[in-house]
Amino acid sequence: MQRNILQYLEETQKRLPDKIAYGDENNTITFSKVYEEARAVGSFLANKGYYKEPIVIFMKKQPRTLAAFFAAIYGGCFYVPLDEEMPAFRIELIFEKLKPRAVICDESTRVLLxxxxxxGEAYLYDELINTEINHKALATIRDKAIDTDPIYIVFTSGSTGIPKGVVACHRSVIDYIDNLMEVLKVDETTIFGNQTPFYFDACLKEVLGTIKCGATTYIIPKSHFMFPLKLVEFLNEYKINTVCWVVSALTMISSFRVLEKLIPEHLxxxxxxxxxxxxxQFNLWKEYLPSARxxxxxxxxxxxxxSCYYEVERAFNLEExxxxxxxxKNTEVILLNDDxxxxxxxxxxxICIRGTSVTLGYxxxxxxxxxxxxxxxxxxxxxxxxxxxxDLGRYNQWGExxxxxxxxxxxxxxxxxxxxGEIEANVNRLEGIKSSCCIYHKERDKIVLYYTGDIEVRALVERLKKKLPRYMIPNHTEALEVMPLTPNGKIDRVYLQNKFLNKKEK
Structure with missing residues (x-):
């Protein structure tokens, strides 16, 4: 019976020691190397007396950063991923909440500290990997471990402006990864292309999917997501066949007509x-990759x-x-009304969720x-x-x-x-629209629409009048050259709220 995610790594490194686990344009690291380095750094943490506490991993996004995650777990602690690209005020708030005694960093991030x-103490990862492995200490830690022990804390946005640290344990993560890998049909031939920052839980799909199934993950440079042709070239160069991306990353490729020039041939x-x-935008992807799942x-x-998945196996019209x-499996979704x-x-x-995948809280x-x-x-x-x-949901006529x-x-x-969302859906269906975001300014009772695309504001509003009732027509509509995105690729609604406020104050 599996009780610890490190069993994924231990079993795979025995079977595929020399296979690349994680890589980027500059470096790669094999399964055996991930295992050895993680145990060395875990031994250092154990020798120093760190136990059942947060270990901040503040390193650049690169393959060895992932080995540092596993190191914290080997040491009987839980990792908290930070990144130099995160806003400084957010990092400060996280440090204030955690008050960590230890941070593992690299040369560049140590200066930023x-x-x-x-x-607390700051340690260089490249120095810690030289620690002699303390097999006895690691065995003692594992013997005491249970499946409800935390693995990581990931900080999400809070409505009050204070980040919330979600605590996940072995049991919930094992349940999630086992189910997801079965749905995605991941195996040793899978080559992931990672898009998500490591300080978001979304990267678990590739990070843990890789060590469970003996797959390989290549970290895609963030800059490539600003140049969609380069992005597809990267996918082809590294023979990437599986991606788990935010929608905006996919629509950027299709809306700029990159698929007409170059197809991700292994995907x-x-x-x-x-x-x-x-x-x-989805139909464009389906048109150019008809055999893909x-x-x-x-x-x-x-x-x-x-918590949920849907494999697209039928055609959808623009209104759907x-x-x-x-x-x-092992998860239930309950839809609760206002009563x-x-x-x-x-x-x-x-949408309410019941089951093992529910985390420990904040x-x-x-x-x-x-x-x-x-x-x-x-x-x-x-x-x-x-x-x-x-989140609000409903079941359609097919029970989906x-x-x-x-x-x-x-x-x-x-x-x-x-x-x-209904306004956005109607805007996104219009010819010439690449993306849209609708916000509401409560104090002024204004619906505000921002969009990117090749259609004039006046023409857009006129077309919306034919689709929406008068009370749903935005009070202010503005075209943008680029839609602002949060670090994990979602539309940055807070930025757009502030943009409207600043516009009104001038």
């Missing part, structure tokens, strides 16, 4: 998530990353959205944990926690789960209840 309030599995994939993934960080489908009852077929309800934040990790209102017989996602919107994207405007 001077800019933050940090009173056979395309998993996507984070946002609704506009059917117009396309899988929509849905799930929150608080449920260890992904791709379902998020069905939950993974905390199960939503009837067709009724919109809040680090040192009992109040916010209690708000969303709650007793299942359908069960009054014994304690049973579910996670309330804040459809993501509708965020609860906080549902507004009351001119006496009507409006889903901002």
């Amino acid at each position: 001077n800019d933050f309030t940090f009173s 056979h599995t395309i998993a996507f998530g984070s946002e609704v994939f506009p059917i117009k 396309f899988i929509n993934l849905y799930g929150p960080t608080e449920a260890t990353g992904m 959205v791709i379902p998020i489908g069905r939950p993974f 905390n009852k199960v939503a009837v077929p067709g009724e919109i309800g809040e 680090y040192k934040d009992q109040e916010r944990t209690a708000e969303v990790f709650v007793q299942n209102p359908l069960n009054d017989s014994y304690p049973e926690l579910i996670y309330r996602t804040g 789960l459809i993501f509708v919107s965020r609860k906080d994207y549902q507004i009351k405007h001119m006496g009507h209840r409006i889903e901002l």
